[in-house]
Amino acid sequence: MVFTEDVFLFYFLPFVLLVYYLIPYQADPAPGKSRYWMRNLWLTVVGYVFYSWFEPWFVLPMMFTNVADYLFGLYLGRDDVPKARRKLVLIISMCMNLGLLGIFKYGVFTQENLNHLLAAVGQDTFSVLQIAFPIGISFYTFHSMSYIIDIYRGERPVKSFADFSCFVSLFPQLVAGPILRYNVLSQQLHSRMHSLSLFSRGVMLFFLGFAMKILLANPVGRIADAAFAAQHPHALDAWWGVLAYAFQIYFDFNGYSVMALGLGMMFGFELIRNFNAPYHADSITDFWRRWHISLSTWLREYLYISLGGNRKGEARTYINLALVMLLGGFWHGSQWQFIFWGGIHGTMLGIERWSGKKPFYANSPRWMRVSVTFLVVLITWVFFRADGLPHAFSYLGSMFGAGRPGPFADLLKAEIYHSHDLINMLICAIAIAQPVQSYEFGKQLSWGRFAVAFSLFLVAVVMMYTQAFNPFLYFQF
Amino acid sequence: MRKLEWTLVSALLAVTAGFPLYQAAHEAIVDKEMPHVFNLFLRSPTKENLHRWDDNAKDRSVFAKWLRPVTLQFRYDVLGEMAPKSLKGEEDWLFYNQDVDYLLQPPYTDDRFYKGTFDTLIAGKRVNVRNPLVAMEDFRARLKARGIELLLVPIPGKPSVYPEKLYHGIHGQPASPTLALLEDLGRRGFNVVDLFSPMLKAKAGGAPQLYLKRDTHWTPQGMEVAAEALATRIRSMLPDADTAMVLGPQDSTVFTPRYLIKDTTVERWGDIAEMTKVPDRKKIWPNESVKAERISDAVTGLPYKDDPASPILWLGDSFSRIYQTDAPGAAGIIAHVAYRLNRPLASIVNDGGASTVVRQQLARRGEMLEGKKLVVWTFVERDLRFGSKGWQVEELP
Incomplete structure (x- = not known):
């Protein structure tokens, strides 16, 4: 479903709003439950309906990610899990998320490039298996990954599955962002203001x-x-x-x-x-502070900082910057042109950083x-x-x-x-x-x-x- | 401030909730039908059902029915804007967007031509059914196995012949990309007819207008230039055909004409004018009046009629339909080629379907191939890129 078509505007939105505000919230919720868990559950359900409008089976990978990362999050949130195992769970979750993204978004790209390589060395090529691309998979995968990374870094996990699913499948931002970081939304899932203003x-x-x-x-x-x-x-x-x-x-x-x-x-x-x-x-540095802010913030918090940011010397800083921009480009699409686009921006950012961010x-x-x-x-x-x-x-x-x-x-x-x-x-x-x-x-x-x-x-x-x-x-x- | 806030919320709800409520009430009270919104819950939520519901909701929308024409007329009156399929040219000429895009966009030899398409495995070979050459090669081979020759005839689109009527600043008379295809086909041993050269020659020679101003198709005069070129080529391909066919209608000494020709006038409204969707289009663009020539049987006086037993089978699209089954009838290219060959043809014609659909129809009517010596496959050049169903490989019975 698209915000600018009549099915959304005239049917989905008024109905979802009506039911949402008819659902009562709990003034004094049980420990671990949010005041709005029923409303969050409703938002989750309609998020799935919204998403399935494109293609009903698209909800399956999202549901799988939801369930798996919810369970990983609960496990990571336990105090008795040894550090090494926490790291292992984090790696498994990242592999799962990136694996799904890799299959659905980069599967065809990988096969095609493999074929180019095979052809270059004179080997027979193979038929490329066409894989349907679930719309918005890059966005909800990043939402889900941010949750796991934040829990790994010390945030408390959500107890309610409805709350977690609501975070991932919140329909306003589900298919094209803004890319949410869990630490920004965690508090709002529990208690948020509903006001006329x-x-x-x-x-x-x-x-x-x-x-x-x-x-x-x-x-x-x-x-x-x-x-x-x-x-x-x-x-x-x-x-x-x-x-x-x-x-x-x-x-x-x-x-x-x-x-x-x-x-x-x-x-x-x-x-x-x-x-x-x-x-x-x-400047290009300034541009990236103003364009797709949620993506640049996500990449800075979860990728650039994880790579060491600017803490590991000058050379490493430039490498990190280039890597982040290349991957940022690649995130946009499984084609060389996006990598190139990211590379140019990365180079420009590197040059500006070298001359004092100017x-x-x-x-x-x-x-x-x-x-x-x-x-x-x-x-x-x-x-x-x-x-x-x-x-x-x-x-x-x-x-x-x-x-x-x-x-x-x-x-x-x-x-x-x-x-x-x-x-x-x-x-x-x-x-x-x-x-x-x-x-x-x-x-x-x-x-x-x-x-x-x-x-x-x-x-x-x-x-x-x-x-x-x-x-x-x-x-x- | 609170009043303003309430006003904002009310404004949103008035539009978003007011519309479906009004729509449902209209359907229940005026149309006396179950409101369409309930249909959503009557079918399983498959992609097809959801999208069909969506499309029906748009079609039934009371507001859309009222707003769409008003908006389109407003956009035309104020901004000169028309629906995206149509383009406004010089001197009241209109052009079909796809005709222009075909000339502007990369040809079949460019990778970008195949963007968003996938290869198909046919007889162990990976092919792309958007590539016209694949279907042409395959069709030729299948016909050859039956002893039938194939003649390929791409028909020039209007902007190939009259680009200056779309944009006055165009330099000279550019060559259509279809000419490169014709060369390529020639190198591959195909029988082809170049209709571009005679058309442009006729235009340069001051011939009457060869294409209709507000239609995608040719005028009877443009069609006759093509018919002449085609008849000449067909005669050269079937030298062992009967005498009348070899000599043609010009040789009056031994020639017994099978058909008569009679002048008439046709009024054409124009399919591109229709595509503009401008509500007042009938008032803005008048009919075009053109002279045509009807072909009728010399003995019975009845209009020209196909003969399924003819050794020549014609496959074509709306360029073969215009003036033939449309008014005035029996004055289209099939009748005119038949007149020039002095014998009837067999034909399969499908509007917009010359790339694949006509061959699918032929596959279903295998008896049409019996006794055939030649298949003339005509298609408008834009179909090389935009042909309905692409250029699929089709089995023959």
Whole structure:
């Protein structure tokens, strides 16, 4: 199910909210049980329903992860388990989680690359076994892993299976984040505030996120799709296409994250903010503090620090940084282009760290720093959007005028420069350049802001009926 | 502040809960049916059932029925925006998005052509059924085993012939990627007909408009250019056929014409205009009036009719249907090729299904192959990329 389709908006959401608020909570719960265990159980059930809407069998690996990590967590939480055994359980859990991720997400990639290797040494290749990819597996696997690592590091495990399942399968963040760390949400699973103030701010954020996806991301996504699908576009058209993609991915993913935050608030959860004006960043280091914050935080806490962070000398710090970014890239998709994308960002971060966490253009005016950073990010988006590494290089070639445009390349202009395309791009550019971010806009309520957000939401609902099915970009990860 | 907070919550609930309640009430009271929402619980929750329920909910939505046309008209009036399948060109010309995408996107020789597809194991060989060459090679071999020749005829899409009507700034007359395919097929020993050269030659020579302005298909004039080229090629492939066929209708000394030709006028509305989904489309774009020539039997005066016993079997798509079974009837390419060959053809025509569906239909009607000497397989060039069901390998009976 997708937040921006009518089955979610008109059936799932009101029904889930109605039942949720009809379920009583226990003012004085038994020890080890949360006040909201029944509500958490309801959220777990509807989380599974939400997830199974894509494909019913997708719930099976998630259920398996849920049960296994709940049991591992209980065991790790016992005081009488020797240190060596705790480590063994941690390793088993990590292997299980990463193994599932490896099979479902990287199975085909591994087989294909093995085939390339076999072909390179003159051996017979084999038929690649096609494995269906359960949407959002990377997200809930990371949720589950964070739980086990936090318990291993000393957090208390949850006693109630409903609470744990609720953490993993909480539908607002289930398929595209924000990636939750258990230590952030553990307290809220037990006791959280349900207030009109929080709920209404959640509604405000939901309105804004919904409008972002339908009114901004989807229309410019069509431009990006056309430009990237073309064989050899003209340089200007290629730049226009990647600019459209930069807008699309931001409004698509940020729209989803803002909706997730809003929905979380409606159920009393305060999830973490995922974006903070990333295209206002004045260095790549700054960009990663603002883009997909929940992923960078997760990677820093559970991977970078586990690898030793910056505590093991300068050389090791750079290696750790590169590794984290490469794996971060690989997390996004089982294709070489994502590894390449991660590698470029890792290299940029390394260079900036080497020069005191500053870019080489640090002494230029802020507008120039922001522009250069945006340009670098824009170029790296090519790797993110292209259909494979060769296409990424060919597209970059088109952007920089290498090679001849295709014979019919001029026709692309008829697809991507309509008056409505220009208007949509201009609106996106203004929305990005202006200083007020949706998160802040939604946090402080006023009648004027309500009028803006509700109008946008209504227009978006109307537009939703004229758009083709358009799932969120991050579902594929 | 509390008032504002309540207003926000009420606004959300008014939209999200108000809609399904109104919908259910409408279905129960006006349509006198069980509200669709209950259907969700009547079937097992398989992916198909869930998605079917979802689609039905969208189709039955009272709000969607009301909002969709209003929004589409508004978007066209204010922004000139149309549904994504259609593109606005110059001088009121409309283009089909897939026709343009075919020219812009990588051809079958590029890895990206196969993105998101899987290989299939056929007779111990890994093949990709999106690759048209696989199906063409296979079909040719199966026909050859029955002593039947195959003639491949890709039909130019409208933007290949009139790119300047889509974008005025285009330089020269670019070559369609289909020409590379024709060369490739030629190297592989296939019999092919190049319709691009005669079409472009006719256009350059000042011929009347060869394609309809707001339709994906050709005008009768464009169709006749193709019919002439095809008839010439077919004659060269079947030299041992009967005299009338070899000589053709031009040689009046020994020729007994089997068919007569009669001028008529056709009104075409345009399938791309329909695709725009703009509610006022009938008012915005008028019908196009074109001159056509109907073919009728010289003896009976009845319109041209196929003969299943003909040695020539024609496989085609809507380019073979237009003017033939559509108005005015018996004025399409099949009738015109038959007229030029002075003999009827047998045909299987399926709209949008020339890549695979026509061969599936042929497989079900094996008797159609009896006594055949030649199969003419026509398909619009965009089907090389977007053909319905890809280019599957099909058994013949």
